[in-house]
Amino acid sequence: MSGLSIRGITKEYEGKLLLRGITLDLPPGEIACLLGPSGSGKSTMLRIIAGLEQPDSGQVLWDGQDLARTPVHRRQFGFVFQDYALFPHLSVGRNVAFGVSRARLSADEIHTRVADALKAVNLPGFENRAVQELSGGEQQRVALARTLITRPRLLLLDEPLAALDRGLRSQLQEELRAVLHAAGAPALYVTHDQEEAFFLADRLYLLDQGIIHQGGEPRQLYLQPVDGKTASFFGLKNQLPGTLSNDVVHTPLGQFTGLDFSNLPANQRVDGAHVILLLRHATACSIKIEVGQGGILQGKVADCRFFPAGYQVSLECSGKIFTFILPEPISAGTETCLLVQPDDITVIAGEG
């Protein structure tokens, strides 16, 4: 196996099992995102790969070789920190040159490479600036240049954009994607922001409570989440549990028919199996009608807000809230029905 492989990493932190056996592979040239809520151990995972922390058990392999005895400075893994970690006592140029200053290069060569690295992150001519003068976005670009100039064989990024405000973040996301693809080195990118992860990742790993729940291409993860928790992490919060019987799902809110069960494992496609319906879209229908396909949600509009994409309507059905984007507003307090088509429903295995 070439590139990075992680095998069964565990790590305890202050008496709590933070990582409970992490295994993943990162093929050459790919950008993988480790997505997880804060406190899920994803930063610790990254620090273990870099060698900044030692795992309690498990292996970090590079090209099949165990790195347990390779100290941080010999791993040739670049690391970009959330708080940039620029050296405050050095100028921008000397920060960028830090990683190559020990290589046997002439002063001219270093100078050229620093200039190129700064140009690559859109900060040409910043060599003599003081680090403290820079904005957060500029600092993170310097940090990126400082890492890329060493031509690392793997790039580790620990929520590099988390400290920036929203507008700057989306601008830097695009720059980052271009820079990472230009660098060509595989990258492991840690974030808690699913939009960022979808934007950057060739491959996505969902980390929660110390284990990887699901990994794969972003599209596959979104369309076929393995469980309700994964689904809600991707923003699929309209979840309706039910029981399968004769290809009809019976839920507390009514029957759903004509569904596609290809996501369910074979042993779950039996009568009496517990499933969860993920409802992605709905359309308004003023009277309750019998439909052959899909299902109906009947309830009271709890809230209706305008968003650029449409009106966000929250429907309360038997104490549960479902939220959809609709083209037309429905005023709060109205009793109404919403039609959910089979194409907008994903069936996944439920608990129990």
Added chain:
Amino acid sequence: MRPGTGRNWRWLLLLLPTLYGLIFFAMPLLQVVRSSGFKMGPMTAAGDTVTCVLSFSLWQAALSTVLTLSIGLPAGYVLYCFRFPGRRALRLLTAIPFILPTVVVAAAFNAYAGPNGWLNQAWRAVSGSEEPLIILTGSLVGILMAHVFYNLTIIIRMAGPAWSNLNPRLEAAAQTLGANPWQVFLHVTLPLLRPVIVSASLLVFLFDFTSFGVILLVGGLRFSTLEVEIYRQTLSFYNLPLASLLALIQMACTLAFAGLYQYFSNRPVPLVPASERKAARKPDGWRQILGIGLVIVFLWVFFAGPLLSLTASAFWSIGADRGERGLVAAGWTLDHFAGLAQNRNSDLFYVPPLTALMNSLKFASLTAIVSLGLGLLLVYGLPRQGRWRSGAEILVMLPLGTSAVTLGLGYILAFNKAPFAWGSSPWILPMAHTLVALPFVVRTLMPAVSSIPADYRQSAAVLGAGSWRIFWSVDLPLIRRVMVSAFIFAFTISLGEFGATSLLYRPQYPTLPVAIFRYLSLPGAANYGQAMAMSVVLMLACAAGILIIERSSGFLAGEGGE
């Protein structure tokens, strides 16, 4: 303007402190300047003395500072960045010498590695030889060690907390960029700590440069720094112009170093925010455990050695010298303490040690009362904000930058003729001690007084209380604890003060430090033992005072660093 505390009469509070400052600080220093300036002409031989003394002062201070730094940095790293059993106790131990009077430290070094110190007694007992193994007293090495002993805590307490709170991601970033541990230390850690290291070193240098008691008592007659030479020229040769010239040079140097310190102490060190601070880590791997263990063992031996030796010597008779009657056998004894009430030396100039202790207590009480009174007047009289504020503060702190020996010389010059012919009066001593203690008293009182919320006083005023009533019923209960601390602070400073005292004391009224100094320089086992016993008494008195202050502030154990 605050109701009830009219601006119109506030300055009246400053009347007494100003008068005191003019008479007991400005006038003596002016006399020093005058005495050195007017008689410079004929002193041709003085040039050599000045050069020689100045260069030795700088040389020994530089050596001491380098030594203190090279031990203090690893010590601070270990004491603040790692967790190990006994860490709190060791931090406390390293801070103890800093609060001890110089005579006590000198006596401790004498008891540890003097001619009759425990190291040499042990060596004689083991080897059967009559020759001592090592004599630190009377040598440059002894001076350096005593200075390290004294000032190590400055480096530890300034560099240690900064080091432990350094943003760990900076070092991690350097590692991931390919720097090995040594390169990380050299190119990242050290440059980041530089501001703290520089200002701590300057402070240590300042203390070493103005060191008096250690040089005189540990170094002995062979070594002369500016301070010692001022003392010697004043008392032994009565060459007051030369002494004044030296004092002037001393003041100029001190001011320059203090200015440098002020300049560097404002440089920031990149620390992690308090919320992110992690507890100190456990040592990891055998190399780290070994290195840290060595530092810990060294610190225990280096600090506990002299202090334990001193205590043991007070209870141990070293046996009689040839021709001395009385104590003969070597062994454990309480005689040194029992003899504190007697005057063994029939010399008129000696009093029983107990009398010296009583003198010290009297002077210390007077010092504490006067300096607390002046301190309160200053704290309430000084403007609380505005452009006069910082200037006034510097003025109050000025005595800190003046060496006690220079002050003593100034008093000798200023108070020898009418209408100020107080030079022979015993109460001139508490006046000098007050000047030394006053900056500390003000520094202790100031934060407490300015932190009293204005609306307390305002609501009292609204309820119809007058200024005096407000002070009595609002301020006093709030600052009572701090006043006790300030009182004890001044008391302890006076108890251990040696620089000014050595020039100003009257032979009939010696203080405890003076008595220790005299007994240490006398031959004979009994005198040696009594010097040790007196030192233990003084050490315990100072330690008790500081412990009381410590209970309300928590300074010594360095709780602030985590």
